[in-house]
Amino acid sequence: MTVKRIVAFLLIANHIAPLAALGGGFDRAIDAAMPRVVKLYGLGVGAQAGYGTGVVISSDGLVLTVFSLLIDARRVRAVTADGTHYEAEVVHRDNARQLALLRLRRASEGLLTPPSPPEGERDWETNSRSGDQDGTTAREGDSADGFAFFDLACGAAATDQAALRAGDWVLAAGNPFKVADGAEPVSVVHGVFSARTRLDARRQVKEFPYHGDVLVIDAITSNPGAPGSAVVDIEGRFVGMIGREVVSNLTHTHFNYAMPRDVLCECLNEATGVTPRDALGLAESGGERGVDPGIRLMRTAYRDIPPMVDRVRRGSAAELSGVRQDDVILSINGANVANPEEYDERLRMVAAGEGIDLVIRRGRNIVTIRLEPEKR
Amino acid sequence: MSKRKCQLFPGSSERGVRFGLDGVTAQAPGAPGFHFARGSLLRLCLLLSAVNTTRGQAPAADDHEVLRASQERFRAVAKMLRPSLVRIETVGGTQPAAPQPPEKPTPTDPDEEGPPSPPRLQNPFRDAPGSGFVIADGPTTGLIYSADGYIVTSSFNFVREPALITVTLSDGRRVAADLIARDQVRKIALLKVDASGLTPPPWSTIEELHVGQSAVALGLGFGGSDPSLTVGIISAVNRMRGNAIQTDAKLNPANYGGPLCDLEGRVIGICVPMAQRAGELAGVELYDSGVGFAVPKHRLDTIVETLATRGSVYRGWLGFVIDPRSPDAAMILNIAEPSPAHAAGLRPGDKIVRANGRPVLHYGHLVQAIYMIPAGEQVILEIERDGIAFSAAATLARSSELGPLPELSEPFDPSTPVPSHEPEEAPEEP
Numbered sequence: 030m031t032v033k034r035i036v037a038f039l040l041i042a043n044h045i046a047p048l049a050a051l052g053g054g055f056d057r058a059i060d061a062a063m064p065r066v067v068k069l070y071g072l073g074v075g076a077q078a079g080y081g082t083g084v085v086i087s088s089d090g091l092v093l094t095v096f097s098l099l100i101d102a103r104r105v106r107a108v109t110a111d112g113t114h115y116e117a118e119v120v121h122r123d124n125a126r127q128l129a130l131l132r133l134r135r136a137s138e139g140l141l142t143p144p145s146p147p148e149g150e151r152d153w154e155t156n157s158r159s160g161d162q163d164g165t166t167a168r169e170g171d172s173a174d175g176f177a178f179f180d181l182a183c184g185a186a187a188t189d190q191a192a193l194r195a196g197d198w199v200l201a202a203g204n205p206f207k208v209a210d211g212a213e214p215v216s217v218v219h220g221v222f223s224a225r226t227r228l229d230a231r232r233q234v235k236e237f238p239y240h241g242d243v244l245v246i247d248a249i250t251s252n253p254g255a256p257g258s259a260v261v262d263i264e265g266r267f268v269g270m271i272g273r274e275v276v277s278n279l280t281h282t283h284f285n286y287a288m289p290r291d292v293l294c295e296c297l298n299e300a301t302g303v304t305p306r307d308a309l310g311l312a313e314s315g316g317e318r319g320v321d322p323g324i325r326l327m328r329t330a331y332r333d334i335p336p337m338v339d340r341v342r343r344g345s346a347a348e349l350s351g352v353r354q355d356d357v358i359l360s361i362n363g364a365n366v367a368n369p370e371e372y373d374e375r376l377r378m379v380a381a382g383e384g385i386d387l388v389i390r391r392g393r394n395i396v397t398i399r400l401e402p403e404k405r
Numbered sequence: 406m407s408k409r410k411c412q413l414f415p416g417s418s419e420r421g422v423r424f425g426l427d428g429v430t431a432q433a434p435g436a437p438g439f440h441f442a443r444g445s446l447l448r449l450c451l452l453l454s455a456v457n458t459t460r461g462q463a464p465a466a467d468d469h470e471v472l473r474a475s476q477e478r479f480r481a482v483a484k485m486l487r488p489s490l491v492r493i494e495t496v497g498g499t500q501p502a503a504p505q506p507p508e509k510p511t512p513t514d515p516d517e518e519g520p521p522s523p524p525r526l527q528n529p530f531r532d533a534p535g536s537g538f539v540i541a542d543g544p545t546t547g548l549i550y551s552a553d554g555y556i557v558t559s560s561f562n563f564v565r566e567p568a569l570i571t572v573t574l575s576d577g578r579r580v581a582a583d584l585i586a587r588d589q590v591r592k593i594a595l596l597k598v599d600a601s602g603l604t605p606p607p608w609s610t611i612e613e614l615h616v617g618q619s620a621v622a623l624g625l626g627f628g629g630s631d632p633s634l635t636v637g638i639i640s641a642v643n644r645m646r647g648n649a650i651q652t653d654a655k656l657n658p659a660n661y662g663g664p665l666c667d668l669e670g671r672v673i674g675i676c677v678p679m680a681q682r683a684g685e686l687a688g689v690e691l692y693d694s695g696v697g698f699a700v701p702k703h704r705l706d707t708i709v710e711t712l713a714t715r716g717s718v719y720r721g722w723l724g725f726v727i728d729p730r731s732p733d734a735a736m737i738l739n740i741a742e743p744s745p746a747h748a749a750g751l752r753p754g755d756k757i758v759r760a761n762g763r764p765v766l767h768y769g770h771l772v773q774a775i776y777m778i779p780a781g782e783q784v785i786l787e788i789e790r791d792g793i794a795f796s797a798a799a800t801l802a803r804s805s806e807l808g809p810l811p812e813l814s815e816p817f818d819p820s821t822p823v824p825s826h827e828p829e830e831a832p833e834e835p
Contacts, residue, residue, distance in 0.1 A: 280626055
């Protein structure tokens with residue numbers, strides 16, 4: 030125990046002061062959680078809220094949330110911490126644990142028709158990037174590598190989970206009552222981790238199907254919109270996600286709990302066909318795309334522009350092979366591509382496991398780059 | 406004590422902490438624990454205060470360290486008190502009678518001869534659960550009170566009148582327990598197990614408590630052998646007529662009956678549901694709300710002594726009905742026979758102007774004055790009758806000791822909104 034710790038011990042033991050004064054102490058946790066949750070908007074029926082929260086768990090935009098009516102909407106929208114709107118596609122439903130896995134897709138990109146912004150969301154157009162005059166600015170900060178995400182480290186033993194002990198401070202970041210509007214940051218509530226226990230619960234009158242372990246916390250999170258909130262400890266480590274609103278059969282109280290990280294991992298392991306961290310690229314990503322080399326092109330709704338690289342996902346085949354931002358792709362596997370649409374079309378013709386030869390204009394130079402397929 | 410006034414945290418800077426360290430290590434050698442000289446702390450406190458005034462905001466890193474240390478402290482508290490915690494399980498029993506919906510006067514045909522008197526008038530003195538809360542059958546928590554087997558917990562845990570009660574001691578032994586008695590007013594229950602050498606916890610005294618200090622509530626209501634833990638501060642030290650400490654730690658059926666503790670591992674009080682109205686379950690609707698109550702040691706000692714020697718404590722009743730037609734005064738409409746009010750010589754038409762020295766302008770004031778006074782204790786009422794004031798002493802009775810209400814000489818109009826008839830019973834919430 031460090032001497033500093035000892036002093037802190039003494040202060041705590043005797044002074045017993047308002048911890049609220051310790052604003053800075055939660056900085057790490059907040060910095061970790063805030064950019065890694067998304068606000069979700071979808072279908073609301075009756076007492077069921079049409080909004081919620083999700084946790085980003087991969088750089089390519091996989092989002093974990095709770096299973097609810099919300100995700101059954103024809104169109105589920107997700108808003109990231111920077112206010113960018115995405116379409117969210119449901120890629121896995123886990124009824125046993127009442128979880129769902131979504132994949133974010135830029136609302137203005139890909140094969141989906143860009144939806145017209147609903148009334149009152151005029152900022153949508155400005156958030157979706159239009160081609161810039163010089164083609165070099167207006168990056169999304171330094172996030173050219175994709176989404177900020179929590180690494181659930183499902184392969185690793187549950188060591189960090191064991192580290193969470195009763196009495197540890199926890200923060201839950203989410204959007205209860207959807208008070209965070211538009212691009213506003215989500216709400217953070219704090220409490221301590223109370224106990225790990227088995228959930229014996231019901232929803233209204235129906236039994237709740239999940240009977241596994243949950244993390245009981247003493248922050249009030251049993252509120253509409255809060256399910257799907259990320260729960261972190263004060264080191265900013267992801268420890269769980271707020272589950273659906275239920276009433277505990279043990280105490281008959283509305284239960285403030287989180288689904289533990291290891292239970293979330295069980296869900297992910299079952300999500301066959303979904304690659305949570307296809308960081309090496311060229312992995313099958315499902316849906317219409319054949320392969321995903323990790324290149325995101327500049328898109329604009331107004332002008333026909335050549336396929337110019339907007340972002341290269343960190344760790345992707347494209348990055349490993351040296352593709353850079355602002356590269357203009359001239360051809361794929363020998364076929365010229367004049368615009369992003371042609372690029373998409375050519376890319377779909379690439380089978381998983383094949384390499385991709387790109388001819389690229391970089392500044393005044395023409396370079397040839399080969400993207401190696403993922404090693405199987 | 407200046408120690409309490411000193412705000413260490415808001416500005417404890419890097420330098421401040423180092424400064425303080427020297428002081429502490431020099432003056433309080435040994436384990437960084439729970440006992441140190443008051444003087445050294447005071448000096449540390451002053452030292453830090455001085456530093457704080459000259460330095461700006463604390464670096465976040467220090468705040469983070471303090472938070473980490475606080476986690477360790479919460480855990481240490483739980484560990485220290487674990488030997489005094491027991492898990493209580495009950496077998497059998499039923500839900501208490503469902504609360505009656507507010508009985509609306511049945512619309513009667515005005516031409517009908519002699520409308521039936523409203524049902525509440527026929528049975529006005531009745532113990533009610535006080536809440537529609539459905540009690541679960543999960544485990545609950547208790548605290549060792551004495552080494553020879555007395556255990557205190559919340560009466561909430563026995564509202565179902567269970568047939569069998571077992572207690573699991575901290576060493577894992579599970580033994581049968583007898584419910585000695587209950588205090589329905591302070592929501593405390595006393596259990597006895599055949600065991601010796603048990604470990605009562607250390608207690609803090611009410612004098613040491615101050616609003617704003619941190620508090621930890623422990624419970625075993627989620628199962629398992631490790632206590633659940635919730636953290637808050639002391640919100641008030643004198644609630645419910647001095648019967649309760651208030652905290653914003655999240656109290657709920659998982660920790661009712663468990664201890665509310667200070668950060669030195671001493672018990673502040675026993676967590677119970679409470680409300681400013683009667684009913685066995687009154688107050689449970691406040692669970693997890695940030696408004697929770699705990700009965701402090703000095704009250705608990707009195708309560709336990711009463712429960713152990715004289716048996717259960719019940720809510721006290723005066724046994725009269727207040728006239729709802731005069732909302733601006735507490736005017737007696739009818740008096741049960743027998744009843745404490747009857748024994749004290751009260752009559753219909755008497756106006757209650759004070760109760761135990763507190764002015765009474767309407768029914769609610771009367772409730773406020775006596776809601777925490779159990780049966781068997783005396784209430785001094787000041788009465789106005791025909792312009793003459795006098796006082797009368799009434800010893801409150803249990804509801805079962807009250808006789809029926811006599812017929813009213815003049816018919817009572819049932820269409821008049823009828824507030825609760827019980828002197829201390831607020832109308833049930835719908």
